[in-house]
Amino acid sequence: MICHHIVAQLIVAVLAVATPISPRAVATPAGTVIPLGVASSFTILAKSGISTTAPSYITGNIGVAPIAVTAITGFSFVSADESKPSKSAVLLTGFAYGPSTTTGPSAPQGVLDMATAYTNGKNQMPATMSEYKGGALDGLTFTKGIYQWTTTVVLGVGKTLTLQGNKGDVFIFRSTGAFSTGANSKVLLSGGLTADTVYWVGSTSLTTYALSL
Numbered sequence: 001m002i003c004h005h006i007v008a009q010l011i012v013a014v015l016a017v018a019t020p021i022s023p024r025a026v027a028t029p030a031g032t033v034i035p036l037g038v039a040s041s042f043t044i045l046a047k048s049g050i051s052t053t054a055p056s057y058i059t060g061n062i063g064v065a066p067i068a069v070t071a072i073t074g075f076s077f078v079s080a081d082e083s084k085p086s087k088s089a090v091l092l093t094g095f096a097y098g099p100s101t102t103t104g105p106s107a108p109q110g111v112l113d114m115a116t117a118y119t120n121g122k123n124q125m126p127a128t129m130s131e132y133k134g135g136a137l138d139g140l141t142f143t144k145g146i147y148q149w150t151t152t153v154v155l156g157v158g159k160t161l162t163l164q165g166n167k168g169d170v171f172i173f174r175s176t177g178a179f180s181t182g183a184n185s186k187v188l189l190s191g192g193l194t195a196d197t198v199y200w201v202g203s204t205s206l207t208t209y210a211l212s213l
Helices: 037-041 107-123
Strands: 010-012 044-046 062-064 140-142 145-149 153-155 160-164 171-175 179-181 186-190 198-202 206-208
Touching (some): 037 107, 044 107, 107 171
Parallel strands (some): 044 062, 140 160, 145 171, 153 179, 171 198
16 A cells, blocks of 8 residues: 555555664665655545545545546535546545546556556565564654565554654555554654655555544
């Protein structure tokens, strides 16, 4: 997956003190920026569907392909015309796009670029750390690097994860399992780090619960 951007094969860049990671464990090499192409025009992009239950608020565009835009559910869209970007009156600041949408960023091209980005993130080597804390992120602080797991990666209910770095530092979190953030959890960026160089690369799904940031 990629939250700056998502993939269901999914790359996400998201928005953390707590117990710092041992300096020995954090030794580089750092990852490199993952080009997102058209996928960068979407906050959430998926192949098989997107669903939400209120209250959910998404800043930016969402899109699906090759499945129809009707696979985006729970947003109460104003327009039912699949050739036009769909607008949700409350839950979405941008628009929803599907394979038949004829204006705006192309969801099908975004999905292709997402797959390329997924491969890039999955194959960057070597990893800074593997299987750290079994994928339990509660209360941890990470510095730039590549972190990988073969388990589900979870930030628990009400817990905080801190990503500490400078602007331009690259963080890649990847797993062959899923990513999940519990209700009222937070991923905080500190030290000038911005979300556009934080990537979550997963092969299954990303689930975010109520009021997670």
